[in-house]
Every structure is written in structure tokens, then in C-alpha cells.
Amino acid sequence: MYSLEAPVKAAPQRGRIPDPCAMVTLGASGDLTHRKLIPALYKLFKSQLLPEGFSLIGISRTPETDESFRSKMKEAVGAYFEPPDPEVWSRFEKTLFYLPGNVDSPDVYRELIELFSKLDKERGCCGNRLFYLAVSPQLYPTIIEHLGKSGLSCPLSEKNWSRIIIEKPFGHDLNSAHALNDKIVQYFKEDQVYRIDHFLGKETVQNILAFRFANSIFEPIWNRQYIDHVQVTVAESLGIENRGGYYDSAGALRDMVQNHLLQLVCTIGMEPPVAFTATSVRDEKTKVLQALRPIKPEEVNRVTVRGQYGDGVIDGKQVQAYRKEKNVKPDSRTETYVLLKLFIDNWRWADVPFYLRTGKHLPKRATEITIQFKRTPHLVFARVPEKHIDPNLLILHIQPDEGITLRFEAKVPGPDIHLQPVNMKFQYGSSFTKPVEEAYERLLLDTLIGDATLFARGDWIEAAWGFITPILEAWENDRTPIPVYASGTWGPSEADVLLAEDKRKWRNP
């Protein structure tokens, strides 16, 4: 008897309290720590989901003491979640510590080792460590190298763990993602690494797996025999806010499609995993990427549309063009909108197009996946023309109104046969009294427990960049003007034309 793979481990039980540990956020004075990490940790603490002895050490160059750091974090919880409960806060703030320092320098890692051993003794962190890289991606290799050389990447003993969370963007193209993965595996094993994609922490994204694999009625029709095509829309009404410097060198394809939209494609497209474990789920997702039909340079203009927002009106307010935003080049060719048509070349999905689009300054914020089914094979209602029968749609609403809609034809009451589409709707808000968990809460807890199911694996990331990079390269070489769409509209008209040529049209949320 032999096996090709390690045996599939049972998924850690939800509701389990993680082991005692010390977490380090590198980039403690930054936006991510304030807006997402600290509010998420406070909520976990308030819900009694953090272990006894949990401690958080913030590191950045800004001089702070434990006291001043605690008071800034209190403000952050108030600003980005809710005014902290005085009694809960007085207990929570005792878990927060600050270490001023430059992550470029070995000194800070030496001081960190001393602080760890003090916290192990005084607070019972038991030698378990979690490092969260909340700094700009240029610093990732330096930090990984220092963690490795100082010995912090290795668990203290066989009973301990040392984990690292890496934020997006993970690389800029295939080569840089590969180089970063190489750097990581020099010092960490894959099961220590948590590449975060907050889309995967969203309840509704996880619910796609429950919908598909905990019900028997949908899976038999989840294939090319019944599905005409799939649309994935991630629309944002916001512009680039204060992120001009980063965004202008990234663009929508890198910022959204390579990670979030391809994760959604994989969740819809994957085969049933043998179990809900990190290995099985991530194996199946990676297979979807391996089956993507590569896009040749000469095909890029046929299967993609780029756009950049111009002046316009959103929610009654005048907004300005992308090229007028702070830290954006006045002649920038960066796309703020992208449409991509792709195919998954396997038995389940052969010749079923997936249309992906994402953009900024669109009319509303909405993330939805629409699965359009094929038309009925034969029309029994002789007096109803085919064009009056709409195809069935299954719409998975990811945000902001989380839920699922099934659209089908119904007979309008009356003596004649008249048909009209109607909706059957499930809404999270009305079906469950429990509020929908924030993605960062869920993902932080999973990391502390050691469950990597909802994190991107190194090979997935490289396969995603392998698919995207030829498109980026073709765009680099194409000097035709980039279409401009008015802010507050659904993107450039070329996006509608591309679907119209396939005799299809966008379903706008």
C-alpha cells in the first residue's frame, strides 16, 4: 500500500478556542491594523474566541509606548467598529504591546525574541507565534529573511507553531509571485503560510460551497449540459480613494481579478472536494486554474475590455476623472475597469463562457455571481414566442445584500397563458438572527486555529498569475487609447458589445 499524498486530516472543529499565542502585527501604525485587524481582534475577544494569554505586539517605526498604542487602538475600535465597552476594553487593552523599530534592522527581531520570552512567562503565550505582514509588499522579502535568520520562522519546539499571514498584493506578475514564494519556502513550510484573500472570509462565498455540496438538487445541473454561461460582477461605487500611488502601478486586473475574481471562479467551477479540508479544497481550486484556457497575445483584445473612469455623477455627487486623482499620472493608462471572458477546459465546463467584470466608480457597490441556465429544449406554449421566455437565473449575492435568488418563469393569473419571471429569494439577514461575521474575524481565527482552507496556496497564486500575466504583457504592448467611461455608468460600451456579439447581455445588479 502506498499513497501519493499525505492523508487528509480532519478539519479543525469550529468553536474550538485557539492555543495561547503571541501575535505580531508588523505595520502597527498603518491603516490595515487600525481599520481591520484591531476591530476584528476586539470582536473576537468580546465573543470570548481568543485564547487565555493571547497577546498582540505592534511593530512600526512611529515612537509609541504600550499606553499610547493602546489608546490609539481604542480610538480605532471606536472609529471602525463600535465604541468599546469599558469593561471589555479594560481587559482587552492588557493584551496589547508595542515595540518601536525598523523591520529592516535585525535589532527589532532581537528585541522581539526578548519580548516573546517575557510574555510567555508573564502571560502564558506558550511559545506560539503569529506574524502578520501589514506593511507595504516591498518589505515582505526583508521581513521573511529576518524572521528566518533570527530563528523566529521555526517553531520553538515540536509542540509549538509559528505562522505567517501575508497580505495582498502577492506579487506583481508571475515572476515576482514566484520569487516571493521562493523566499517564503526558504524559511517557512507551506502549512505555516496563510496568504490572505478577504473575499474567501465572506460568509456568502463560503456559502457557495454549502449551497453546492450540502444540497443534492443543484449539483446535477451544475455543468455544461444545463448552464449557458456565468457572470461575475464586482462593482464598486468608490474610486481609488487615497491609494493613487499603489493603484496606478497595479490596475483592476492585478488588484481584483488575479485574486478575488479568480477565487470566485474557482469556487463556482471546482469539483466536489473529498472533504472540507485545506488540502482537498485547495487542490480542487488549483485544478480549475490549471484548466483555464490560456489567452494568446493576439486574442487579448477579443476577450478583454479595459476602461478608465472619467468625470461623472455618483449618488447625485459630481466626481472627478481617474487621471485627476492624487498620485495618478495625468496621462495614466491604468485600467479602473476590466472585463475578461474565460473558459475552463474540462468535462464539466467545456465551452461555457465565464464573463468577469470589475470596476470603480460604477453606479453601485455590488458583488454578484449570475448563473444563467440554457433555454427549455422545446416550447409547449405555442402562443408564447420564445423571446418572451426568459432563461432561469441563479444569482448569488455576495455583497452588500447577502443571499441567493432563483429566477424562473411563472404564469400570470388570467384566462390566457402569459409568462413572467419571478424570484424565489433567500436572504441571510432574514433567515438567520446571527449577524454575518466580518471576513477578517473569520480569517484571523482560522489562522490561530491552524485551518488554511480559506487561504490561497502558493501553487494557486502562481497559476493565477500565470493566467493573468500574458494579458498584462499584451496590454503593455498595445498603445491604442484606453476607453474612458463616465463615472456612475456600468463601464465602457465595449463591455456590452463583447457580450452582445455572443448574443448575451450583462445583468446589472
Ligand SMILES: NC(=O)c1ccc[n+]([C@@H]2O[C@H](COP(=O)([O-])OP(=O)(O)OC[C@H]3O[C@@H](n4cnc5c(N)ncnc54)[C@H](OP(=O)(O)O)[C@@H]3O)[C@@H](O)[C@H]2O)c1
Ligand atoms: N488598508 C487596507 O485596507 C488593506 C487592504 C488589503 C490589503 N492591504 C495591504 O496591507 C499592507 C498594509 O497596508 P496599509 O494600508 O496598512 O499601509 P499603510 O497605512 O501605509 O501602513 C504601512 C505600515 O508599515 C509601517 N512601516 C513602513 N515601513 C516600515 C519599516 N521600515 N519598519 C517598520 N514599519 C514600517 C508603517 O509605520 P511607520 O511609518 O510608523 O513605520 C505603517 O504602520 C499593504 O501590503 C496593503 O497592500 C491593506
